[in-house]
Amino acid sequence: MSDAVAPTSRPSPGAPGGPVYEWRHPEDTTLHKVVRDNLRTLYAAVEDGYACAPLPAFVRAELEGYLDCGVLCRGFALMACPGCPERHLVAFSCKRRGFCPSCLGRRMAQTTANLLDHVLPQTPLRQWVLTVPHALRTRLAYDRVLLARVGRLFVATVLGFYRRRLGDLRVHPGRGQSGAVTVVQRTSADLKLNPHLDSVFLDGVYAPGADGKPVFHALPRLSTSDVADVLQAARARILGDLRRRGVVVMDDDSENPLVEDDGFSDRESALAHLAAAAVSGAPPAGPERRSRPPIPLRGHPGVAVTAPLTVTEMGFSLHAATHAGAHDARAREALVKYILRPPIAQERLRLLPDDLVRIVLRRPFRDGTTAIDLDPLSLLSRLAAAVPPPRQHGIRYAGVLAAASKWRAQVVPPPLPSPAAEPDPQGELPQRPSPPPTWRCRYRPWAELLRRAFAIDVTTCPRCGGPLRLLALVKDPGGVARYLRHLGEPTEPPPRSPARAPPYWKSRAFRRRVAEPPSLLEE
Ligand SMILES: [Zn+2]
Ligand SMILES: [Zn+2]
Numbered sequence: 272m273s274d275a276v277a278p279t280s281r282p283s284p285g286a287p288g289g290p291v292y293e294w295r296h297p298e299d300t301t302l303h304k305v306v307r308d309n310l311r312t313l314y315a316a317v318e319d320g321y322a323c324a325p326l327p328a329f330v331r332a333e334l335e336g337y338l339d340c341g342v343l344c345r346g347f348a349l350m351a352c353p354g355c356p357e358r359h360l361v362a363f364s365c366k367r368r369g370f371c372p373s374c375l376g377r378r379m380a381q382t383t384a385n386l387l388d389h390v391l392p393q394t395p396l397r398q399w400v401l402t403v404p405h406a407l408r409t410r411l412a413y414d415r416v417l418l419a420r421v422g423r424l425f426v427a428t429v430l431g432f433y434r435r436r437l438g439d440l441r442v443h444p445g446r447g448q449s450g451a452v453t454v455v456q457r458t459s460a461d462l463k464l465n466p467h468l469d470s471v472f473l474d475g476v477y478a479p480g481a482d483g484k485p486v487f488h489a490l491p492r493l494s495t496s497d498v499a500d501v502l503q504a505a506r507a508r509i510l511g512d513l514r515r516r517g518v519v520v521m522d523d524d525s526e527n528p529l530v531e532d533d534g535f536s537d538r539e540s541a542l543a544h545l546a547a548a549a550v551s552g553a554p555p556a557g558p559e560r561r562s563r564p565p566i567p568l569r570g571h572p573g574v575a576v577t578a579p580l581t582v583t584e585m586g587f588s589l590h591a592a593t594h595a596g597a598h599d600a601r602a603r604e605a606l607v608k609y610i611l612r613p614p615i616a617q618e619r620l621r622l623l624p625d626d627l628v629r630i631v632l633r634r635p636f637r638d639g640t641t642a643i644d645l646d647p648l649s650l651l652s653r654l655a656a657a658v659p660p661p662r663q664h665g666i667r668y669a670g671v672l673a674a675a676s677k678w679r680a681q682v683v684p685p686p687l688p689s690p691a692a693e694p695d696p697q698g699e700l701p702q703r704p705s706p707p708p709t710w711r712c713r714y715r716p717w718a719e720l721l722r723r724a725f726a727i728d729v730t731t732c733p734r735c736g737g738p739l740r741l742l743a744l745v746k747d748p749g750g751v752a753r754y755l756r757h758l759g760e761p762t763e764p765p766p767r768s769p770a771r772a773p774p775y776w777k778s779r780a781f782r783r784r785v786a787e788p789p790s791l792l793e794e
Contacts, residue, residue, distance in 0.1 A: 295373070300620075304622070305650060308768040309768070310338070311769055333655075345362065353738075369658030376616075379611040391452070394474065395475065395594065396474055397593065399472055399590070401467060404586025421468070425468050429501055431504075433449035451669040452471045460634070469610035489597075495576055496571065503571065
């Protein structure tokens with residue numbers, strides 16, 4: 272570490288000629304405070320057997336990683352501008368996939384840009400969201416093979432709907448092909464475990480034109496009855512498949528699926544308990560009750576309408592109301608961001624004076640609920656269930672957007688013009704010429720590697736516009752402490768509260784409704 276870069280004093284922001292440091296302080300956020308104040312209590316409750324769910328190792332790693340994410344005293348990269356005294360400290364990120372709002376937010380932004388720039392053609396887009404009955408949620412939450420299967424059946428059903436509907440309109444019967452990007456979201460807006468499928472479909476089909484090249488034909492109109500048809504077809508396909516595999520048996524009286532015991536809870540007892548608790552509302556996840564007044568849909572016995580283009584049947588529900596025009600850049604971005612959203616956004620959490628935490632909902636629930644108040648330990652339990660098991664992740668492409676589709680290269684957006692060569696003033700990092708751009712381009716310039724590996728977004732000096740350069744990765748505790756002492760920053764992470772004594776869970780959840788006093792759901 273060179274003395275030339277060692278900071279000697281905490282700079283005043285924007286002081287001319289002086290060094291400037293920038294960092295975020297995740298330890299000041301509500302979520303960080305709630306997690307560090309309650310994590311030891313959660314561990315204690317689990318060890319005491321108060322919780323019905325032991326914590327799997329990957330969940331513990333996620334919680335611990337989150338507490339270190341972005342905290343300077345856990346290490347940082349030092350960035351410098353060769354042309355002026357500009358300096359940046361950039362703390363390391365946890366880069367985890369469970370709930371860290373900062374890491375997932377960054378991932379959402381990058382993936383959104385990638386999908387809009389390189390994958391989704393300039394066609395109208397429609398979001399299709401399938402949720403499954405409570406009985407299936409526990410199983411799907413931790414069985415990635417089964418979840419992937421359900422996802423494929425669902426997407427195939429919607430693709431089939433587009434092909435048939437446009438075929439009926441004499442657009443190349445049987446030869447039209449839509450496309451989809453599908454993401455598994457694990458939780459509802461109130462963080463309850465609810466693994467569901469969020470898809471963006473091209474709202475129409477590609478069919479071969481006169482020259483054989485794919486031409487897009489938009490779906491003229493979607494009705495609630497269409498959505499009901501798709502839901503019924505998807506439900507029948509999914510349940511039929513799960514029945515053949517022995518995953519569910521049908522209860523003759525209620526026609527509700529009963530999930531067969533396949534030994535999963537013996538093999539993976541921690542996961543099974545965690546999922547069961549988080550779905551059912553038993554501690555540690557906190558109770559839940561939601562009113563669902565059904566409106567029967569004419570011509571579709573058993574199907575109820577809950578909102579425009581939103582229907583339910585036998586615990587399955589399908590939502591298809593969100594649409595973005597081919598040239599509505601803002602709506603397209605919002606739609607893609609929505610399916611990639613992190614389970615909890617930092618700004619939706621509030622600390623209440625009565626020791627409760629509030630989750631403010633982005634959109635009110637159907638019953639008017641605008642926020643959920645719950646005890647902090649219940650929030651931690653929901654966060655724990657929001658963490659996907661290893662390797663259960665990813666974006667799936669289908670139809671014309673599938674990697675194997677012969678049309679994919681013809682329908683995805685054309686490559687962007689070649690970016691200017693990456694600046695590298697000192698020649699310290701290897702510099703390669705940019706290869707010809709293609710949508711499958713795997714080349715990553717060093718700035719992007721920094722971005723990906725260390726979440727370092729800073730590449731341009733905010734003062735002189737010159738290129739920022741990585742001076743050092745400061746990881747050893749001695750070096751970190753030396754730097755931070757110079758800056759007057761804390762050299763230790765904020766302390767964690769000790770474990771509280773039982774009773775651990777207050778087991779209460781309040782639902783705040785518009786213009787209504789809070790209602791206590793259950794004790
Ligand atoms: Zn993180
Ligand atoms: Zn500069």
